[in-house]
Amino acid sequence: MKLVSAKEMLDDAVRGHYAVGHFNLNNMESVRAFLLAAQEVKSPIILGVSGGTAKYMGGYRTITDMVQDFINFLDITVPVALHVDHGKYSEALDAIENGFSSVMFDGSSLPIEENIEKTKEVVRLAHAKGISVEAEVGGIGGEEDGRISRGECADPKQCKMIADLGIDFLAAGIGNIHGKYPADWEGLHFDVLASIKEQIGDLPLVLHGGSLIPADQIKEAIRRGVAKINVNTECQIAFTEATRKYFEEGKDKESKGFTPRAVLAPGLEATKAMCIKKMELFGSIGKA
Ligand code: 13P
Numbered sequence: 001m002k003l004v005s006a007k008e009m010l011d012d013a014v015r016g017h018y019a020v021g022h023f024n025l026n027n028m029e030s031v032r033a034f035l036l037a038a039q040e041v042k043s044p045i046i047l048g049v050s051g052g053t054a055k056y057m058g059g060y061r062t063i064t065d066m067v068q069d070f071i072n073f074l075d076i077t078v079p080v081a082l083h084v085d086h087g088k089y090s091e092a093l094d095a096i097e098n099g100f101s102s103v104m105f106d107g108s109s110l111p112i113e114e115n116i117e118k119t120k121e122v123v124r125l126a127h128a129k130g131i132s133v134e135a136e137v138g139g140i141g142g143e144e145d146g147r148i149s150r151g152e153c154a155d156p157k158q159c160k161m162i163a164d165l166g167i168d169f170l171a172a173g174i175g176n177i178h179g180k181y182p183a184d185w186e187g188l189h190f191d192v193l194a195s196i197k198e199q200i201g202d203l204p205l206v207l208h209g210g211s212l213i214p215a216d217q218i219k220e221a222i223r224r225g226v227a228k229i230n231v232n233t234e235c236q237i238a239f240t241e242a243t244r245k246y247f248e249e250g251k252d253k254e255s256k257g258f259t260p261r262a263v264l265a266p267g268l269e270a271t272k273a274m275c276i277k278k279m280e281l282f283g284s285i286g287k288a
Pocket of ligand 1: 024048085086177178179180207208209210211230231232233234
């Protein structure tokens with residue numbers, strides 16, 4: 001199975017009232033974990049690659065080849081999109097040239113005119129190759145790859161301006177934050193979501209910062225048109241907790257427990273289990 005654009009899977013999700021999970025890659029173990037999870041429960045999946053991960057894992061071409069080779073090696077038959085997460089303009093172009101099947105251009109920190117111009121160009125270049133495009137309006141709070149922005153709510157009129165450029169799905173801030181949510185977090189702003197939806201119609205909406213949001217809010221967001229939910233932090237925590245337990249139980253001291261593959265195995269399994277748990281919540285199980 002070849003990597004696919006995320007457009008069709010998200011249009012299907014809007015029609016079917018569920019969401020497809022976007023899971024961030026961090027290392028080789030995460031590639032294995034997410035592909036095996038999606039295959040086991042027959043769910044479509046989007047694998048996200050931030051700028052930091054692209055640098056760590058050897059650049060976009062290396063990641064494309066690694067993911068495609070794993071798909072072949074593991075006999076993965078469910079749809080898999082390989083997607084740039086919060087790409088700068090140069091990163092989006094790099095990924096388009098190097099085999100990604102989907103890109104996000106995040107121009108949310110730029111003046112809206114510049115966001116429009118650059119998004120338009122990314123759409124032109126990506127669509128010429130059948131690659132889907134996500135754009136963003138309104139910063140998403142928290143810290144990612146050293147960039148910090150406060151949780152904002154996107155302006156619905158600006159959402160329409162960006163949606164009209166022919167993008168395939170839109171990320172818009174509705175009070176969501178990357179990483180852990182503060183104790184005094186106000187929750188998702190469903191009134192803003194409703195106003196955005198009014199402006200953009202059936203265009204799939206993306207919810208970033210999908211970790212640690214209460215399940216009832218996730219379900220309500222999906223009911224109101226969110227079709228892609230990005231998860232990173234909860235999978236990272238699952239990996240790290242399982243790894244810590246391995247050492248705390250002294251497993252590295254038993255037999256060949258010191259080998260890197262043995263050390264990383266519990267984290268891989270925990271990442272896979274978390275991915276399946278999220279797919280269950282998002283309603284994407286059995287949709288592939
Ligand atoms: P979390 O790390 O909060 O799950 O957010 C992930 C994300 O939105 C990636 O774009």
